Amino acid sequence: MDDEFEKGTGPKRFTFAELSRATSDFAESGKLGEGGFGGVYKGLSSESNTQIAVKKFSRGSKQGKKEYVSEVKIITRLRHRNLVQLTGWCHERDNSFGRHDGLFSSRMCHHRKASKESDVYGFGVVALEITSGRRPVDTTQEPNKVRLVEWVWDLYGKGHLLEAVDKRLTNEFDERQLECLMIVGLWCCHPDFAYRPSIRQVISVLNFEAPLPSLPAKLPVPIYYAPPMNLHEFSSKSSGLTTSESSGTTNSSLLPSRSTKPLLNEEEPNV
CATH class of the missing domain: 3.30.200.20 (Phosphorylase Kinase; domain 1)
Known part of the structure; x- marks a missing residue:
């Protein structure tokens, strides 16, 4: 060793x-x-x-x-x-x-909890901090620029991602590499941890061995699902609920469905 x-x-x-x-x-x-x-x-x-x-x-x-x-x-x-x-x-x-x-x-010290997903999120935030030269939250900025992730994601959706680059770099950087790092940073900061990449995927994209992710134009809003409930008890209180007699489950249309659109432009790399 x-x-x-x-x-x-x-x-x-x-x-x-x-x-x-x-x-x-x-x-x-x-x-x-x-x-x-x-x-x-x-x-x-x-x-x-x-x-x-x-x-x-x-x-x-x-x-x-x-x-x-x-x-x-x-x-x-x-x-x-x-x-x-x-x-x-x-x-x-x-x-x-x-x-x-x-x-x-x-954040980790306060909650006393860490995970692979939170590790990836932390990497994403640091990637955006390094490329923009800004902190995650800066109350001295304009209202739409206070939160780093939201601001950079907004620029990404408008097609002006490089406007977030640290001005102190004075255009002395490789645009392709910096854009790649910023998009990967946003990917890691996806509000839904299930859509965040693994570190292996991150490395593959940063090495240009895999395609850049195709992220939504606007920062997604996290969706929280209510825990399962007793449908028979609920149906007695709601006349508009439809249940299946054989399974006792609700029609799937009653719950918001998660988008099945792939996060990557191409098939997820085998890493």
């Missing part, structure tokens, strides 16, 4: 004992959330006396050695005010870890 990482400056290798001590033996009380490949734990660095976050990859994770090494290399190179810095790693006792200075997003 050591040979997979570049020599010189970069993330430091930590021992299992050091990370265990920093996180109080990975105490559940300090668990910030559960992501796609494992849990994230709050810790305290004995070296700098600062708070850290340690990502512990679960044994049942589908992330292999190749993906783990790639993640460490990529995150080490990223620099952004909304990304916590990767400062170290550990791979022993059949466990893999990544140590970050600082804590994760306030």
Whole structure:
């Protein structure tokens, strides 16, 4: 594993004992959330006396050695005010870890819950922040520009997506690459998590190995479905409800149907 990482400056290798001590033996009380490949734990660095976050990859994770090494290399190179810095790693006792200075997003810390879908959403927001040079919410802007995702999506629908690009770039950028990153960012921020891409799909599109997604011109409004109810009880209170005697279910037209229009222009890539 050591040979997979570049020599010189970069993330430091930590021992299992050091990370265990920093996180109080990975105490559940300090668990910030559960992501796609494992849990994230709050810790305290004995070296700098600062708070850290340690990502512990679960044994049942589908992330292999190749993906783990790639993640460490990529995150080490990223620099952004909304990304916590990767400062170290550990791979022993059949466990893999990544140590970050600082804590994760306030949304995740507040709800104490993470998922693959929320990870993808967070990536989308950061992608839009990097390309636009703006924060997710900026109350100093005009009313239609306060919320970053809504503003960029509106420009996308009007065919003026590049108007959202950070003016400080002074047109010194590759339009195709930047447009691709912004559209992928919007895709990741789709209000319905079921329509968000997987990280593999994101990578394929960013590498131009798969087509760009065809997103709605307007930001979709999330649809929430009511839980199942006792139809016999409901039918006695509503004269306009039609039920099936054989199955006891309502006519499907009573519920809003989800669009079956594919999100991608072409068939979803096999990644």
